[in-house]
Amino acid sequence: MIALLIRDLRLAFRAGGGFGLGLGFFLILAVLVPLGVGPDPATLGLIAPGILWVGALLACLLSLDRIFALDHEDGSLDLLATSPIPLEGVVAIKALAHWITTGLPLALAAPVLAILLNLATPGFGVLIVSLVLGTPALSMIGAFGAALTVGLKRGGLLMSLLVLPLYMPTLVFGAQAVTRAAQGLDAVTPLLLLAGITAGSVALLPFAAAFALRINLR
Amino acid sequence: MELRVTDLTCARGGLPLIEGLSFALGRGEALVLRGPNGSGKTTLLRTLAGLQPALAGEISCPPEQMAYAAHADGLKSTLTVRENLAFWAAIHGLREVGPALEAMNLQDLADRQAQHLSAGQKRRLGLARLMVTGRWLWVLDEPTVSLDAASVALFAGVVRAHLATGGAALLATHIDLGLPEARLLDLSPYKAAIPADLGFGGFDGDNGGAFL
Numbered sequence: 001m002i003a004l005l006i007r008d009l010r011l012a013f014r015a016g017g018g019f020g021l022g023l024g025f026f027l028i029l030a031v032l033v034p035l036g037v038g039p040d041p042a043t044l045g046l047i048a049p050g051i052l053w054v055g056a057l058l059a060c061l062l063s064l065d066r067i068f069a070l071d072h073e074d075g076s077l078d079l080l081a082t083s084p085i086p087l088e089g090v091v092a093i094k095a096l097a098h099w100i101t102t103g104l105p106l107a108l109a110a111p112v113l114a115i116l117l118n119l120a121t122p123g124f125g126v127l128i129v130s131l132v133l134g135t136p137a138l139s140m141i142g143a144f145g146a147a148l149t150v151g152l153k154r155g156g157l158l159m160s161l162l163v164l165p166l167y168m169p170t171l172v173f174g175a176q177a178v179t180r181a182a183q184g185l186d187a188v189t190p191l192l193l194l195a196g197i198t199a200g201s202v203a204l205l206p207f208a209a210a211f212a213l214r215i216n217l218r
Numbered sequence: 219m220e221l222r223v224t225d226l227t228c229a230r231g232g233l234p235l236i237e238g239l240s241f242a243l244g245r246g247e248a249l250v251l252r253g254p255n256g257s258g259k260t261t262l263l264r265t266l267a268g269l270q271p272a273l274a275g276e277i278s279c280p281p282e283q284m285a286y287a288a289h290a291d292g293l294k295s296t297l298t299v300r301e302n303l304a305f306w307a308a309i310h311g312l313r314e315v316g317p318a319l320e321a322m323n324l325q326d327l328a329d330r331q332a333q334h335l336s337a338g339q340k341r342r343l344g345l346a347r348l349m350v351t352g353r354w355l356w357v358l359d360e361p362t363v364s365l366d367a368a369s370v371a372l373f374a375g376v377v378r379a380h381l382a383t384g385g386a387a388l389l390a391t392h393i394d395l396g397l398p399e400a401r402l403l404d405l406s407p408y409k410a411a412i413p414a415d416l417g418f419g420g421f422d423g424d425n426g427g428a429f430l
Contacts, residue, residue: 003308007294012294051272075290082267083309218270
């Protein structure tokens with residue numbers, strides 16, 4: 001399993017691997033919003049939590065279809081399915097690799113972009129914590145969506161339609177936690193709910209995704 | 219331990235392709251599958267490898283004992299030959315890739331990225347993967363595609379060495395591999411009859427396979 005994680009990370013960092021794709025998208029989005037909304041600090045500060053969370057969510061979405069599609073194209077997925085590693089483990093590891101190359105960099109870069117969007121200072125810590133807690137769910141739910149659409153030609157769009165509604169709870173609680181913290185309120189409850197969604201996704205979705213993969217490989 | 223297939227029916231896209239197929243394959247033996255295009259060779263091999271369920275019949279050997287190689291080699295173009303092979307070795311709990319590289323004459327290419335290999339070299343790397351699975355039964359779908367004559371002979375030697383160490387191989391191929399000891403199995407007699415009520419049945423339950 002470690003070998004699979006190392007391979008996926010190595011592939012992501014090599015040329016054409018897509019590392020930095022989500023991060024670049026996140027950066028551009030956060031730069032574009034003040035240009036569109038206008039430079040008023042109060043307005044920007046108000047919408048900053050929502051913009052940052054929506055941006056992180058879309059940045060995650062961007063690289064989701066690579067999770068299984070590339071392995072399906074070159075036959076690796078068939079071979080992994082016949083390997084000693086259970087397919088549930090393959091799904092979990094590939095979601096983890098996606099999170100390390102997408103979610104984690106987003107969480108670390110978010111405070112820098114929060115300055116651009118004039119987020120109130122008390123929100124910075126909670127922004128990082130909420131993204132670290134919430135983005136694993138984005139990767140895991142995304143892996144499930146990618147598994148559902150793996151055999152389809154141009155399944156990326158369908159996958160977005162399937163995955164985005166499932167992202168809603170994570171978005172609501174993530175943005176809510178940052179909003180509350182920025183206003184100086186207690187953000188523990190939305191953070192706990194966020195962690196709960198992530199824990200639930202990580203516990204259940206590998207099985208659902210592996211089931212979907214088995215059907216799509218037939 | 220041997221592979222024993224009894225009265226197997228396998229389907230492709232819901233349609234039964236092969237019906238009533240039975241054969242046995244013991245250690246040290248090779249079996250070559252023959253049959254025209256569309257006769258179900260790939261479907262049979264995928265069924266044996268556990269990638270799709272059989273409609274009926276029994277397979278005595280669990281997929282965990284088979285090393286499956288298909289048309290696609292499962293190579294990553296930005297990894298080197300050695301990295302590709304070492305990955306599959308690690309997945310199967312092995313470390314040593316040197317002998318496999320040597321057997322398929324890849325040692326000079328070991329540090330090249332797979333994207334810079336020719337089709338035949340990629341195929342050789344795909345076949346070298348079999349040797350790092352540590353599994354006794356090789357299930358191979360057209361293993362010699364894009365190999366030149368010398369590489370086919372090289373591969374035949376690898377298969378023979380595998381058989382000599384107690385392995386077995388089930389190969390679907392159209393060409394002569396140079397394995398005179400291999401038995402032949404022609405799939406054409408096992409072709410499934412296409413149900414007459416195709417497209418109408420299914421709802422009454424007796425043709426439910428079409429909707430799987």
